[in-house]
Structures are given as structure tokens and as C-alpha cells.
Amino acid sequence: MKRSLGPATLALPSPVWVIGTYDSANAANLMTAAWAGIACSKPPAVAISLREATYTYANIVERKAFTVNVPSASQAQVADFLGIVSGRDVDKFADAGLTAVGSELVDAPLVAEFPLSLECRLLQTVKIGLHTLFVGEIVDVKAEEGVVRHGLPAMDLVSPLLFSAGEQSYYAVGDPLGKAFRLGRDLVRKP
Amino acid sequence: MKRSLGPATLALPSPVWVIGTYDSANAANLMTAAWAGIACSKPPAVAISLREATYTYANIVERKAFTVNVPSASQAQVADFLGIVSGRDVDKFADAGLTAVGSELVDAPLVAEFPLSLECRLLQTVKIGLHTLFVGEIVDVKAEEGVVRHGLPAMDLVSPLLFSAGEQSYYAVGDPLGKAFRLGRDLVRKP
Numbered sequence: 001m002k003r004s005l006g007p008a009t010l011a012l013p014s015p016v017w018v019i020g021t022y023d024s025a026n027a028a029n030l031m032t033a034a035w036a037g038i039a040c041s042k043p044p045a046v047a048i049s050l051r052e053a054t055y056t057y058a059n060i061v062e063r064k065a066f067t068v069n070v071p072s073a074s075q076a077q078v079a080d081f082l083g084i085v086s087g088r089d090v091d092k093f094a095d096a097g098l099t100a101v102g103s104e105l106v107d108a109p110l111v112a113e114f115p116l117s118l119e120c121r122l123l124q125t126v127k128i129g130l131h132t133l134f135v136g137e138i139v140d141v142k143a144e145e146g147v148v149r150h151g152l153p154a155m156d157l158v159s160p161l162l163f164s165a166g167e168q169s170y171y172a173v174g175d176p177l178g179k180a181f182r183l184g185r186d187l188v189r190k191p
Numbered sequence: 192m193k194r195s196l197g198p199a200t201l202a203l204p205s206p207v208w209v210i211g212t213y214d215s216a217n218a219a220n221l222m223t224a225a226w227a228g229i230a231c232s233k234p235p236a237v238a239i240s241l242r243e244a245t246y247t248y249a250n251i252v253e254r255k256a257f258t259v260n261v262p263s264a265s266q267a268q269v270a271d272f273l274g275i276v277s278g279r280d281v282d283k284f285a286d287a288g289l290t291a292v293g294s295e296l297v298d299a300p301l302v303a304e305f306p307l308s309l310e311c312r313l314l315q316t317v318k319i320g321l322h323t324l325f326v327g328e329i330v331d332v333k334a335e336e337g338v339v340r341h342g343l344p345a346m347d348l349v350s351p352l353l354f355s356a357g358e359q360s361y362y363a364v365g366d367p368l369g370k371a372f373r374l375g376r377d378l379v380r381k382p
Binding site: 002003004005006007008009010011012013014015017034035036037038039040041042043044045046047049068070073076077078079080081082083084085090095096110116117118123124126128129130131133135137138139140141142143144145148149150151152153154155156158160161162163164165166167168169170171172173174175176177178179180181182183184185186187188189 | 193194195196197198199200201202203204205206208225226227228229230231232233234235236237238240242259261264267268269270271272273274275276281286287301307308309314315317319320321322324326328329330331332333334335336339340341342343344345346347349351352353354355356357358359360361362363364365366367368369370371372373374375376377378379380
């Protein structure tokens with residue numbers, strides 16, 4: 001028998017993605033977002049949800065572009081810092097010791113030090129409530145050579161952070177559990 | 192220097208959520224989705240993206256409701272099975288040995304055996320491309336007592352699956368890494 005916890009954002013897990021944008025003065029900014037996920041295979045797209053009060057929100061509305069940068073577990077302190085302060089008040093790249101690299105494909109900066117980055121152009125803006133969901137088409141994916149296996153980013157090598165919404169805590173990735181679309185085949189009833 | 196991997200859905204990590212719906216004959220169905228995430232805090236909402244070809248897609252359009260059920264790492268085989276076969280062809284609850292529990296709040300079934308479930312009513316439908324994004328308001332969250340700590344679902348106790356999109360593989364959750372909005376405080380510049 002399950003217990004009711006009320007209407008709350010208690011799904012698990014959430015990603016920890018750092019969103020890169022330019023402001024109206026061309027300053028590169030970053031913010032950490034966890035209300036996010038992949039949203040479509042064709043065109044490849046992500047969805048990220050932001051409060052209108054954030055500095056990044058206005059940047060995306062104006063520039064119609066953003067990057068999704070995936071920090072490693074070893075970069076948890078920096079990732080958390082980027083969610084505490086606002087780009088209105090500080091230069092987050094400088095304070096975090098990070099390097100902005102201009103994308104050649106979209107009007108947004110990449111984080112040089114994070115192992116995996118997606119360059120996205122804004123496709124759709126969906127007002128929900130406190131958060132607005134931005135759908136961004138993934139125009140390219142950039143990865144450090146060291147996190148790529150068989151031409152693809154590997155979870156154990158990227159070692160992304162996980163966010164636990166109820167606990168407001170971060171977790172690391174653990175052991176591999178098997179291949180999708182294969183692990184469950186033994187349960188398929190034979191005709 | 193990063194390497195270009197092309198335009199692809201290679202963000203990490205994705206969740207492994209099992210979507211519960213009723214079909215037009217009131218049969219309970221399940222499907223596994225990884226293109227998903229939390230989408231809004233007020234109202235609390237999730238976004239899940241499905242192909243129009245899926246059986247679940249038509250069920251959500253008709254019933255305006257779905258559940259998000261979070262399997263544990265120990266249930267990886269069942270979770271994968273639910274993403275291989277279609278509810279058009281088989282009774283997935285029966286074949287997977289799972290029990291459908293009718294929600295008292297929304298027109299969709301919960302999975303008794305999974306530790307965490309969200310009851311959602313459809314708020315918005317956003318066509319993107321191959322996938323359509325459904326925004327669902329979280330009307331209630333139900334959790335097994337054993338995965339609740341301080342009144343909230345704990346990541347280490349729920350032990351959800353992670354999906355690695357490029358590798359098409361599952362991973363488990365690893366070690367806790369610290370508190371959000373606290374871990375990065377030492378990097379905040381003192382005035």
C-alpha cells in the first residue's frame with residue numbers, strides 16, 4: 001500500500017544540465033536546470049523549463065538559442081554554484097573558473113570544461129505556470145574524446161550528476177544494468 | 192577540444208518512467224518512456240514525449256490522464272520489457288506480472304509493484320515532430336513507505352533506473368554527492 005505525498009514535483013531522477021546563453025550585452029551566462037529532458041527524436045530536441053524571473057529566460061527569448069552543458073560528478077560544486085547566483089549580479093563563467101567557447105552553429109556559448117555539450121536553437125516556447133518550457137532543436141553535440149565510446153557519449157565516462165528533487169540533493173551514476181530492448185526480451189511471450 | 196557527434200539525442204542522463212493509461216476498452220496499459228522530465232513547479236507538472244504510433248499516445252489523447260511509475264533498478268528487466276511490446280498486441284500488466292491499481296484522482300492506472308507513482312491529468316499537448324510532448328499536472332504522488340525519508344522519496348531508496356541514450360543502456364544510481372544550493376556556496380564571492 002502506497003502513501004500519498006501530495007501534488008509535488010517528486011519524480012526521480014532529474015538531470016543536472018547547465019544552460020549557456022548570451023545576454024543583450026553579449027555576455028556569456030550559465031544557469032543550472034533540473035526540470036529538463038530529451039523531448040523528440042526527429043528533429044532531435046530537448047525541453048528545458050525555466051522561471052521567467054531567471055536571467056537565462058530573457059536571453060533565450062531574445063537569442064532564440066541555448067546550449068545544454070553536462071557537468072561530471074567531479075564538477076558538482078561548480079554546477080551547484082551556477083544555480084545559486086544570478087547572471088544579473090555576477091560573471092558566473094569568471095567566478096566559476098569556466099571558459100566560454102562561442103558556438104559556430106547557434107547564438108550561445110559552450111562550456112569548455114564540461115565533457116558534453118548540446119547546441120540548441122529554440123523551436124517552441126510553452127507557458128505552463130511558474131515555469132515556461134523551451135523546446136530546443138539539437139543542432140550538434142560536442143563531446144570530449146575521453147567520454148566517447150564507439151562514437152557515442154558513455155554514461156560511465158561522462159559521469160553526469162543526478163538531482164533528487166524531494167531531497168534537493170545530488171547523486172552520482174552507479175553500475176551499468178544492461179542493454180535496452182534486450183534485457184526484457186525473455187519476458188516476451190512466445191507465440 | 193571537443194569532437195562533433197552530429198545532431199542527435201545524446202543528452203545524459205534520461206529517466207526510465209513507465210506510463211500507465213487506459214485504452215478505449217478500459218484495459219490498463221503500460222509503456223516505458225525516457226524522453227521525459229519535470230516541467231513546472233507551480234502547478235507541479237511533468238513532460239513526457241511519445242510517438243503518435245504508440246498505443247499510449249491515443250490513450251492519453253482520449254482519457255486526458257496518465258500515471259508516471261518509477262521502477263527500481265531491481266525491476267530493470269520488467270521495465271525494459273514494457274518498452275519492447277505493444278499494448279495493442281499483449282496485456283502488458285499480465286505478461287509482466289504487474290498489478291494495475293485504479294487511481295481515485297485521474298483516469299489512469301497505477302503500478303502496485305513500482306515504488307513511486309505520479310498521477311497526472313493532461314494539461315497541454317505540444318507537437319514537436321516524431322514525438323509529441325504531453326504536459327501533465329501532478330495531482331498526487333504515491334510512494335511505498337520504504338522509499339520515503341523525512342516525508343520525501345529518497346533517490347537511494349527508490350533507486351530509479353537511468354537511461355543512456357547513445358549506448359541504449361541502463362545504469363543504476365550511485366553515491367550521494369551533497370546538498371543542492373549548499374555544495375556551491377563556497378564559490379560565491381564575498382562582497
